[in-house]
Amino acid sequence: MKQDAQSPQGEDVPVLVVDDVEQNLLAMEALLARPGIRVLTARGGVEALELLLRHEVAVALLDVQMPEMDGFTLAELMLGAERTRAVPIIFLTGRTEEPQRTFRAYGAGAVDFLHKPVEPQVLLAKVGVFVELFLQRRQLRERMAELERVIRLNETMAAVLTHDLRTPLSAISLGAEIVRRSAESETVRQAGARIRSSSARMARMIDQLLDFSRIRSGMLHVEPRPGNLLATCEAAVAEIRQARPEARIDLDGQGELDAEFDPDRMMQVFNNLIDNAVQHGAAGVPVGVELDGRAPAQVRVRVRNTGTVPEQARAELFTPFRSRPQKDSAGLGLGLYIVDQFVRAHGGRVECCSGTGGETVFELQLPRRVPAAG
Missing domain, CATH: 3.30.565.10 (Histidine kinase-like ATPase, C-terminal domain)
Incomplete structure (x- = not known):
């Protein structure tokens, strides 16, 4: 295996190639390698599964005929695991397959089935599609994570802010009630009443914001x-x-x-x-x-x-x-x-x-x- 499976993958998109022939791995690596793509190579199914535990790959290119574990068996194991279930699989084979084997390939989760020798431009185009989809999914996850972080921050700030507004608002409401009851001027009493009414309305808004924050953060509980x-x-x-x-x-x-x-x-x-x-x-x-x-x-x-x-x-x-x-x-x-x-x-x-x-x-x-x- 040419790559160090422990090395960080950074922003490069991993592409997995599995083949038991070293020359085929070298040829595929030379064909697929380019800036932004990291080619992971494995000589068998066990080695491939170890790589899949460490890396999230954009697409897996699997040779059908391999000793110990053929490509179909590896694909079925990938399909049965939550981590690798969604990995697109392209099968590569050096012989003309019977229809039943082709059906088995698609049943094992394959998205395509190519015969060797593979046309380089065709393979590059197919891999390029899955690399682009991988990048889009990565960007979407990053944006969703950032959005969730901003939402949590906003809800926390709203809860803290509305909680801290209660004390001064209570003082305003109490002062307005004192003015409304003790003022000799009708105009002043009306002003006190308006302040008291506005304070009550603001208090209701604060209560609503607090309830909204509890609901959205999953902290709403009822005590029947x-x-x-x-x-x-x-x-x-x-x-x-x-x-x-x-x-x-x-x-x-x-x-x-x-x-x-x-x-x-x-x-x-x-x-x-x-x-x-x-x-x-x-x-x-x-x-x-x-x-x-x-x-x-x-x-x-x-x-x-x-x-x-x-x-x-x-x-x-x-x-x-x-x-x-x-x-x-x-x-x-x-x-x-x-x-x-x-x-x-x-x-x-x-x-x-x-x-x-x-x-x-x-x-x-x-x-x-x-x-x-x-």
């Missing part, structure tokens, strides 16, 4: 415990009414609404859905919230408001940063995405139906017990 979904929904409605005094919300519960769920996550699900319906529904028309616990194994929740969502927009409602039905929406476009992920974590699902009767309805189907996978 026995509770009452109607009571949790009533608490969410109370919060929305406090933030939006003009909101009209009709809440109705039927059947048995006790279940096992994460109260904090489910509170956020109700809050996001109902607040979204209030924001995008017709002014003065109540938002309907229905909890149906009459089924033994699950609870259905429906949130309805007037207005419709175009079919194209419905396909992206639960996609992050694309779920804002209106361009002037004050949110980040994460609310419905977070709803979908939280509901999935509970083993349920959420669907949107829009257009029937001029209404938009979001329906949640929640199991009474969170599956173990949650």
Whole structure:
């Protein structure tokens, strides 16, 4: 073997040639060697397998007739190993093969079958194709690795940044509330109220960014415990009414609404859905919230408001940063995405139906017990 199998391959593309005749190896090496290509040679199947353990090759050129282990057997071993399964194989043979042997070659994973003496230009063209594909795969892997690194870095930075924003934001909100309550001037009180409202909106955005970071990094967990979904929904409605005094919300519960769920996550699900319906529904028309616990194994929740969502927009409602039905929406476009992920974590699902009767309805189907996978 001419090459040192332990030497680093750098940026060169390895091409493997397996033949039991030394002169054939020298001829193939002379033909294929050029800048950017490193020719690995082996005199038999065992030696070839050792090379394949050390190198990721662009293509393997295998002689069919070899002692101890022929080319077909080597190809079958390569096909059976995860590391070498995708390596393209070109068989080289010095005799005219029967159709059955040709079929066996392709069955062993061959992409081509050439007869010696091989036409140099034909072989160079075929090897060149697989070298180019190898380089493209390498570049794609490098870009994907870099992209994943950037995404992880961005998510980490978002989590740290949003966490560190909480303390000053709490101080701003507290100061605005003090101004709103103690100021003698109505103008100052209104300014304090606006600051407090803006602080609350920013706090919700921070919560959404934190949840988004947890979801994308695989750190989202639910902690289910026995509770009452109607009571949790009533608490969410109370919060929305406090933030939006003009909101009209009709809440109705039927059947048995006790279940096992994460109260904090489910509170956020109700809050996001109902607040979204209030924001995008017709002014003065109540938002309907229905909890149906009459089924033994699950609870259905429906949130309805007037207005419709175009079919194209419905396909992206639960996609992050694309779920804002209106361009002037004050949110980040994460609310419905977070709803979908939280509901999935509970083993349920959420669907949107829009257009029937001029209404938009979001329906949640929640199991009474969170599956173990949650």
